[in-house]
Amino acid sequence: MALQDGLRSVLTQAPRRHGSGAGALPRRAGRLRGALRGALRGALRVMALAGLGLLGAAGPLVLPQAAQAETRVSVESARDMAGLLLQQKRPREALLLAEGILKGLPDDVPALVLKSRALRDMGRFGEADAVAAQARGAAGTDKDRFFAALVTAQAKASDGRKGIAQYWLRRAAEVAPTEGMRAMAVRDFRFVRSSTPWRLKLNLFAEPSDNLNAAPKTNEFSFAGLTFVNPAAVPLSGLRYGGDARFTYRIATGARARITLGATGGIERVRFSASARDRVPWIDDADFRRDRLGFSVGYERMGAQKDWLAHAQLSVSRYWGGGHHISDAARLDLGYSRRLAEGWTGALRLALEDETRKDASLRSAQTGEVGLTLARHFDKSAVSLSLSAADVHSDSRLVARRSQRAAVKYAMTRPVMGLLPSLTLSYEAVDYEQSPFAWWVDPRRDEEWGLSVDVLLPKMDYLGFAPEVGVSFRDRSSNYSLYETQGADLRLGLKSVF
Structure with a gap:
């Protein structure tokens, strides 16, 4: 009762x-x-x-x-x-x-x-x-x-089954009738993802280009009083497309430390335009195909206040070009990032790589790199400055070089009229140890400027993936006209917005 x-x-x-x-x-x-x-x-x-x-x-x-x-x-x-x-x-x-x-x-x-x-x-x-x-x-x-x-x-x-759960949370966000409900699904998605030991990241792209083959500005060059002409060294237009995937499995070793196991793979294909085939009839799309496969193991540790992060990663990779095994590489990456002050972060990275060429052993190389990034975060935007230098040792005069690079990036972190744009300006100087032709002439030196604009369209997303459109311009000058080149690429891709 x-x-x-x-x-x-x-x-x-x-x-x-x-x-x-x-x-x-x-x-x-x-x-x-x-x-x-x-x-x-x-x-x-x-x-x-x-x-x-x-x-x-x-x-x-x-x-x-x-x-x-x-x-x-x-x-x-x-x-x-x-x-x-x-x-x-x-x-x-x-x-x-x-x-x-x-x-x-x-x-x-x-x-x-x-x-x-x-x-x-x-x-x-x-x-x-x-x-x-x-x-x-x-x-x-x-x-x-x-x-x-x-x-x-x-x-x-x-x-x-947290992987398929993430799909259904993306689905919930897609059909949510109100912003509050969408925010609920996104919040739950991030929680499930953070508690999932593995992650799969996919990237698809298509890049129309007016210079797929990275041809020089002119196909004529002179040496020792003689003029040479390469009929195939002309800019050829077409489409570059492909994708890459990265799988990571994380094993916690403490409250603020973990081991990461990773596998990566990527493919790149080209399709030359009809006008390109008219200019160079014997050009073959298959000669420009690129494939890669890699595996990695790493260690990450975070500060007690989440104000710094250190990581180390050892990876091995294999590369194919035109369907042939081109090279194998082993690489060690070290990194440290820290919050410097309110709105400021800094990152330092070091890398060592050993590449063994299978197509031409003379071009095998050992590379050392160092980089520094300083970023300032504002309420609706962020700006960063990246500086890096690399030293490449090789027995090949076409490979051994030193380079310095600087890049400034400005990006909106909150949509402006439904858009998330970013702008990157870069400069790189490369000094080769020798001339590509003979030891008694001046060493080769290249300078390249680059400008890229990318725009993410978050309002046009499907299942949390939004289209991203980008355009980039590059112009490389050299003391040898054979290596001077310029081109413009249009990039089309998909990016997760949460």
């Missing part, structure tokens, strides 16, 4: 949309049979489940109280009660209420969402996933689709 009295005190307070008699659901619309397990302590306030925003047709749900009497409650109030029970960590009682609604309204999406959530809270992940699938099938509005996708992700994440 205590259970019946407690339940009655709640049901008599349940609001009805159309007065005491309007909109009554026939008795066959649904009955919740049996007693709720566990006594309801005190009167439960009727309220919506925060974060679920349940919808549906209102109508009374018939609940048995005694052999001679019945109490009716609207479907919407029953949903509210189930939601409140879930908030109070009482999934069994919430499950009974949701099943009572579904007896009369088997395709009621809010009730299916409630049932899935209750099953998940009870540890019945497979059943929760199956009910979430029912909700997805019955969903007829974006709001219903949002919550169906959300509970699908919750069931899968709780069952240890």
